[in-house]
Amino acid sequence: MSSIARIVRDNSMSILFGLLFVAALAGQAVTGYHEANQQLAARGRAAMSVGSWLTSGGFVNAMAVNWQAAILQLATLVLAGAVLYQRGASHSRDPDKEKHEDAEDRQREADEERRFTWVRRHSLSLALFAFFLLAFTAHLFVGAAAYNEQRSLAGQGPLTPTAYAASAQFWFENFQTWEAEFAVILVFVVLTIFLREERSAESKPLGASEATTGETND
Incomplete structure (x- = not known):
């Protein structure tokens, strides 16, 4: 077994949950961004940028x-x-x-x-x-x-x-x-x-x- 394969095997649980965290965070960012701009549009406000939403x-x-x-x-x-x-x-x-x-x-x-x-x-x-x-x-x-x-x-x-x-x-x-x-x-x-x-x-x-x-x- 190669060293990389061993590292992945020995840390597969933390790798999995790390990837799931990143995927869920990205999903939250994207969907939240669209929801926030929909609320702004409903009130006649200008849409915010991605950077403004993330901060x-x-x-x-x-x-x-x-x-x-x-x-x-x-x-x-x-x-x-x-x-x-x-x-x-x-x-x-x-x-x-x-x-x-x-x-x-x-x-x-x-x-x-x-x-x-x-x-x-x-x-x-x-x-x-x-x-x-x-x-x-x-x-x-x-x-x-x-x-x-x-x-x-x-x-x-x-x-x-x-x-x-x-x-x-x-x-x-x-x-x-x-x-x-x-x-x-x-x-x-x-x-x-x-x-x-x-x-x-x-x-x-x-x-x-x-x-x-x-x-x-x-």
């Missing part, structure tokens, strides 16, 4: 809203998997396992805790929540710009980011994406109790019973 509050805010919701989904799933249980789910620790751990297992865990710093032990959830805060902050500021663009078309005055943060519009945009992300987590966790996907790391073995809990977080 507009409407386009950037749409990305920020979705990104912060998706990152929140991952962050809460990772953190919940560290402290909570769901019997039978693939993405959960076994609730009975810790009750039966012997002294050697507990000593090994204690040694691991001393070996790594608190930040290292929780680096994944910390990184995800840091990304969430960045996306949330971006949504606040570019969302205010996007909202003011809409207010301008309606002949209304602009809002400050602080006023926008206290508005129903800001929290409506947040809650409508958050509820979808949390619902997807719930559906995923429950479905993995009963359903299987052969060879997937997110699924229990095909022959595992519904009561068998996965070990993906251990």
Whole structure:
């Protein structure tokens, strides 16, 4: 196997999702551009350029809203998997396992805790929540710009980011994406109790019973 083929094989998952991201972003840019100009035309305004659209509050805010919701989904799933249980789910620790751990297992865990710093032990959830805060902050500021663009078309005055943060519009945009992300987590966790996907790391073995809990977080 050539070195390039090996690199593609070893990183095929990240390559796939990277390509899907680029394709979806391009689709969002193109369709959003036409939709924005249709709205401008309906109000008798001149069409905006592609560059103006890509730097507009409407386009950037749409990305920020979705990104912060998706990152929140991952962050809460990772953190919940560290402290909570769901019997039978693939993405959960076994609730009975810790009750039966012997002294050697507990000593090994204690040694691991001393070996790594608190930040290292929780680096994944910390990184995800840091990304969430960045996306949330971006949504606040570019969302205010996007909202003011809409207010301008309606002949209304602009809002400050602080006023926008206290508005129903800001929290409506947040809650409508958050509820979808949390619902997807719930559906995923429950479905993995009963359903299987052969060879997937997110699924229990095909022959595992519904009561068998996965070990993906251990």
